[in-house]
Structures are given as C-alpha cells and as structure tokens.
Amino acid sequence: MITKLPRRLFLSGAVATFLAGCANKFSSYTGPDVTRLRLYKSQRLLVLDGAQGVLRSYPVGLGFAPEGHKQFEGDGRTPEGTYTIDRRNPESLFHLSIGISYPNAADRAFAAAQGQSPGGDIFIHGGPRRGIDPTNKQDWTAGCIAVSDRQIEEIYAMVRDGTPIDIYA
Numbered sequence: 001m002i003t004k005l006p007r008r009l010f011l012s013g014a015v016a017t018f019l020a021g022c023a024n025k026f027s028s029y030t031g032p033d034v035t036r037l038r039l040y041k042s043q044r045l046l047v048l049d050g051a052q053g054v055l056r057s058y059p060v061g062l063g064f065a066p067e068g069h070k071q072f073e074g075d076g077r078t079p080e081g082t083y084t085i086d087r088r089n090p091e092s093l094f095h096l097s098i099g100i101s102y103p104n105a106a107d108r109a110f111a112a113a114q115g116q117s118p119g120g121d122i123f124i125h126g127g128p129r130r131g132i133d134p135t136n137k138q139d140w141t142a143g144c145i146a147v148s149d150r151q152i153e154e155i156y157a158m159v160r161d162g163t164p165i166d167i168y169a
Contacts, residue, residue, distance in 0.1 A: 025096055025149070029157040031055065037085070037165040039145060041066055041078060046124070046145060048158060055158070058151050063143035067169075070102065070143050072111055073119030078143050078167065079107070085163045088156065094127035095149040096156045100165060119143065126152030 032050040039046050039060070046058045065076035079102040087099035103111070103118035111118035125141075126149040140146065147155065 025153055025156075026090070027153045027157040029154070031158070034159050034163055037159065037163060039078075039165065039167045041080070041167065041169055046147065046155075048155070056154065058147050058155070061141060061146035062139045063141050064139050066139045069169075070107070070119065070122070071116075072114070073117040074142070075119070076143060078141075078145060079103075079122060080167045080169055081107075082164060082166050085159055085161055085165060087161065089123070092123070092125055092127070094123070094125035094144075094146070094152075096152045097123040097125035097144075098152075098156060098159055099123050100145075100167075124152065124155060126150075 032052065032055060034048045034055060035051055036049045037046065038049065041062060044060050044062065046060050047054055048056045048058075062078045063070070063076045066078055068077055069081065070077040070079040079100070081104070083101040083104065085098050086101040089097045089099070100122045102122040103120060107118045122143055122145075124145045124147065126147055
C-alpha cells in the first residue's frame with residue numbers, strides 16, 4: 001500500500017500537468033509577419049497573407065444574415081470593406097477574440113442618416129455555441145467571424161493590432 005501511494009500521486013500530478021498544458025490558449029508564433037487579412041464571405045474563407053503570399057487560410061462562420069454589408073446594429077450582417085485589427089480580448093466569452101475597426105466614419109454617417117446605430121464589437125473569435133461548427137456554412141454570430149478555438153489561438157498569435165483586413169462579399 002505504501003508503494004502505491006507515491007505512484008498514484010505521481011500519476012495524478014502528471015495528469016494535472018498535462019491537462020494544464022492543454023488549457024493554455026496562448027500560442028506563440030515566430031514565422032513571417034501577417035501583412036493583411038482577407039475575408040471572402042461568399043466562400044466562408046479567411047486568408048492570412050504575408051509578404052511572400054498566403055500563410056494560412058481558415059473556414060469561417062459569419063453573421064446570421066451574412067449577405068450584404070453590415071449597416072445597423074442587430075442586422076446580423078458581417079461588414080464589407082477595408083478595416084484594421086484594432087484590439088484583442090484574451091478574456092472573450094468566445095475563447096479568444098481580435099477586434100475589427102467597424103464602424104468606420106462612413107458606416108457611422110450612413111447609420112446616422114437613417115436614424116439608427118451602426119452597431120459595433122465586430123470580432124474574429126472562437127468558441128462557437130455548443131452544437132454549432134464554425135467550419136460549415138451555418139452562420140450563427142451577430143455579425144462576427146467565427147473560427148474554432150484552435151484556429152483563433154493561431155490567429156491571435158499571428159495577427160498584430162494595426163493589420164489591415166479586407167472583407168469581400
């Protein structure tokens with residue numbers, strides 16, 4: 001019995017260490033700089049470009065009403081146009097997230113002219129709702145771009161604030 005106790009403690013410690021390592025959501029990246037992101041909404045494809053070409057690409061899920069440019073808060077659309085990555089949220093409800101600079105001045109002016117809010121808080125994030133796979137064509141966000149948790153860990157490590165993102169229909 002005495003010899004089994006240290007073995008059990010060792011195995012319990014090893015399992016705890018392994019699980020703690022699995023829970024780390026902050027990947028590191030030492031490859032080429034990401035110079036631009038491109039999102040093709042109709043193809044549900046996010047592309048990360050470097051100086052020499054495509055570094056990575058990811059299937060995505062979009063807003064629940066993905067066709068057309070986001071115009072108003074609550075419309076379920078994902079914006080179209082050129083924006084920048086402007087913030088990151090390591091405490092996101094959706095695992096990790098990086099923010100997109102929507103709305104820009106034109107988006108705010110259009111919504112104001114219609115007497116509405118343009119909305120905001122558009123992110124690339126992980127953590128899909130239970131039972132929803134962001135790699136299929138089922139769109140479920142309020143206008144954000146959804147990837148898997150593993151994929152947002154890579155994207156979060158690779159993409160810096162200030163990186164441009166072009167979002168196409």
